[in-house]
Amino acid sequence: MKKIILAYSGGLDTTCVIKWLKDKGFKVICFSANLGSEFSPSDLRKRAYQSGAEKIYIKDLRKEFLYHYVLPALKANACYEGKYLLSTALGRPLIAKHLVEVAKKEKADFVAHGCTGKGNDQVRLEVSVNILDPKLKIIAPLREWEMGSREEEIKYAKKNKLPVTSTKEKPYSIDKNIWGLSIEAGYLEDLSVEPPRNSYILLRPLKEIEDKEVRLEIEFKRGEPVSLNGKILSLVSLVEKLNVMGAKCGVGRSDLIEDRVVGIKSREIYEAPAAWILYTVHKELENLILDRETLFFKQRIALDYAWLIYQGLYFSRLKESLDVLVNKTQESISGIISLKLYKGNIIIMKRRSANSLYKKELATYGDKDKFDRNLAEGFIKLWGMPYGK
Ligand code: ARG
Numbered sequence: 001m002k003k004i005i006l007a008y009s010g011g012l013d014t015t016c017v018i019k020w021l022k023d024k025g026f027k028v029i030c031f032s033a034n035l036g037s038e039f040s041p042s043d044l045r046k047r048a049y050q051s052g053a054e055k056i057y058i059k060d061l062r063k064e065f066l067y068h069y070v071l072p073a074l075k076a077n078a079c080y081e082g083k084y085l086l087s088t089a090l091g092r093p094l095i096a097k098h099l100v101e102v103a104k105k106e107k108a109d110f111v112a113h114g115c116t117g118k119g120n121d122q123v124r125l126e127v128s129v130n131i132l133d134p135k136l137k138i139i140a141p142l143r144e145w146e147m148g149s150r151e152e153e154i155k156y157a158k159k160n161k162l163p164v165t166s167t168k169e170k171p172y173s174i175d176k177n178i179w180g181l182s183i184e185a186g187y188l189e190d191l192s193v194e195p196p197r198n199s200y201i202l203l204r205p206l207k208e209i210e211d212k213e214v215r216l217e218i219e220f221k222r223g224e225p226v227s228l229n230g231k232i233l234s235l236v237s238l239v240e241k242l243n244v245m246g247a248k249c250g251v252g253r254s255d256l257i258e259d260r261v262v263g264i265k266s267r268e269i270y271e272a273p274a275a276w277i278l279y280t281v282h283k284e285l286e287n288l289i290l291d292r293e294t295l296f297f298k299q300r301i302a303l304d305y306a307w308l309i310y311q312g313l314y315f316s317r318l319k320e321s322l323d324v325l326v327n328k329t330q331e332s333i334s335g336i337i338s339l340k341l342y343k344g345n346i347i348i349m350k351r352r353s354a355n356s357l358y359k360k361e362l363a364t365y366g367d368k369d370k371f372d373r374n375l376a377e378g379f380i381k382l383w384g385m386p387y388g389k
Contacts, residue, residue: 003108010039014114018051036178078306083254087180093314096128117143124312180272223330246273249341
């Protein structure tokens with residue numbers, strides 16, 4: 001029998017995929033990457049076997065995900081269309097990498113995934129698999145099978161006694177990892193209605209949030225967050241803690257009409273408290289520490305960086321080259337930012353860094369002013385010279 005390795009999330013799509021592949025004559029081996037997903041390993045195992053899988057590999061990849069995929073994007077300030085910190089997009093190349101490794105170990109010629117034929121994730125996974133092992137054959141059941149809607153999948157699952165949690169009342173498609181949640185489909189497709197209460201997953205609507213501010217102190221060293229409120233933490237626990245704190249204060253939800261790789265506009269809601277806090281703090285430190293040319297150059301390449309990640313070119317020469325440049329700029333990004341979280345806001349309070357380029361004696365309007373105003377006149381004349389008549 002032909003062996004196939006399926007990237008298995010435990011959700012509705014991939015659970016139906018197990019059964020569908022089995023009916024096509026494949027021996028299905030599941031691979032689940034734990035990037036901080038909603039299903040526990042025991043849940044995943046149960047669901048996979050109940051649906052007909054032969055075997056399941058579960059790997060806890062949270063650390064690898066944060067250090068090798070999220071951190072470079074954070075250093076680059078990558079943000080897609082101003083609202084998406086790329087949680088789902090950053091996870092896909094990592095899943096592809098491990099999918100390929102499991103296929104090698106199992107000597108399988110096929111891999112499969114449960115991405116839709118209209119989305120970005122099929123592009124990210126398949127482009128990555130092709131780069132890492134071009135000999136592997138990829139099956140994408142959602143592009144092939146007859147089921148055209150989530151309702152039909154739920155019916156198929158019920159008919160075949162597959163374990164699913166998605167019901168007709170809450171038909172969102174959710175992709176969750178430690179860097180954020182992506183929520184789409186169902187009621188959210190109608191742009192003329194407010195997002196329903198049940199589309200709030202990690203967060204609550206602002207009016208339900210306690211009227212209380214939470215103060216934090218975050219330290220970065222060489223562009224990487226290292227401590228929270230004076231306590232040194234691993235990146236995994238720092239992000240987990242910030243997710244809990246941020247969610248309590250309603251921080252990190254965004255609602256985006258986004259441009260997909262395949263050319264359509266779609267609506268997605270993101271909940272990413274830790275990601276937004278760290279992104280904001282990191283940018284704040286860069287503003288304090290980097291000279292303006294480096295800062296503005298970084299702002300421009302941040303757009304390219306985000307686009308590369310979004311469109312599935314994680315394993316590309318350009319992305320690798322940008323990382324080298326970005327890493328160089330991060331050598332001085334060390335310091336401490338004090339901030340407060342309050343009703344959906346991230347408010348910067350204090351900034352401290354040994355590498356700060358802020359010079360109070362130049363900025364001040366007080367009597368300690370060292371700025372030589374006499375230099376201004378000549379500077380302005382030269383500066384404007386190319387534009388005068
Ligand atoms: N639109 C996001 C992206 O392309 C998330 C895709 C997955 N979303 C989901 N709800 N399953 O990165």
